[in-house]
Amino acid sequence: MCGSGNDFIIVDNRKKILHEAAFSNLARRLCTRSRSLGADGFVIVDDSSSADFKWHFFNSDGSRAGMCGNGARCVARFAAVNGIAGTDMTFDTDAGVIAARVTDDRVRIRMTDPRGFEPEKRVEIRSGALTVACIDTGVPHVVVAAADIADVDVVGMGRELRYHPVFAPEGTNVNFTFVHEDGRLFNRTYERGVEGETLACGTGAVAAALVMAARDRVRSPVVVMPKSGEPLRIFFERDGSAFSHVFLEGNARIVCTGELWEEAWNWADPDDVMDVGSK
Known part of the structure; x- marks a missing residue:
């Protein structure tokens, strides 16, 4: 599936065809482009006792993430199409319970309330002092205003901030945001766990919208244009620098369905192969 340029492999695991101990390594291998199917993230759908279902979300490097806005929209449509839930649903994530509404290929999700908002944080990087904003929209984000x-x-500045000691040990996602005169935000994101720029980041779009709203640059609803050019809409209520009732809306497209062969994950990893050329 693809959500505004983010692509995901989604597996229905309610019959326990996959063992949880294998999730991380399987994610890393299946998401490796050219060697396997390739994707930005891997989603496993599981049973939940408190919601319609539960998800396990993994980045392409095998690391687990609490939340992914574009992935959440995709899994919501997956659940609706496959009869796992109705068009109005809730599902468990590591960041909390997410509510979603599916209308054809459009999905709106209610995000967990943001936390840890720091409107101005001074960070020393190689090029000098930089003032950024920090906010957790399910996962941690830094927002940098871009001219x-x-x-x-x-990639360069994003990676430096992602691994900066100030944000250790977990690190952070990094957004570069430009406010257009027509009120739209243009946002580019270096994603933690993918370790590069992605075509879109849902939680990053939310972070950018809330930070710029706190600076009185935009008001709800905000249209955010990611690198993919497929717009995201952010809705929220604001009370000073506090935000609530945050919603993310965008497309969630089904690209294909199929069967993964064992060869999709059972391939030689270059990191595990001895370098015979130096012998």
Whole structure:
């Protein structure tokens, strides 16, 4: 599935065809592009005693993440299409319970309330002092105001901030955000766990919208344009610097359904192969 440019492999595991101990390594292998199916993330759907279902979400490097906005919209449509839930549903995540509404290929999810908002945080990087904003929208994000969104060194500066000691040990996602004169936000994201720029990031779009709203640059609803060009809409209520009733809306497209062969994950890992050329 694809949500605004983020792509995901989704597996219905309610019959326990996969063992939880294997989730992380399986995610890393299946998400490796060129060697396997390839994706930004791996989603396992499981039973829940308190919601319609539960998900386990893994980034492409095998690390577990509490929340992913685009992945959440995709799994909601997956659940509706496959009769796991109705078009109005709730599901458990590591970040809390998410509510979703599916309308054709459009999905709106209610995010957990943001936390840890720091409107101004001074960080020393190689190029000098930088003032950023920090907010957790299910996963931690940094937002950097960008004067020219096309000219930002997303990978270089993004990686430096992602691994900066200030954000240790978990690290952070990093967004570069430009406010257009028509009120739209243009957002580019270096994603933790993917370790590079992705075409879209749902929680990052929410982070950018809330930070710019706190700076009185935008008001709800906010249209956020990710690198993919497929817009996301962010709705929220604001009381000063506090935000609640935060919703993320965008597309969730089904690309294909099928069967994964063992060869999809049973391949030689270059990191495990001895370098015979140096012998």
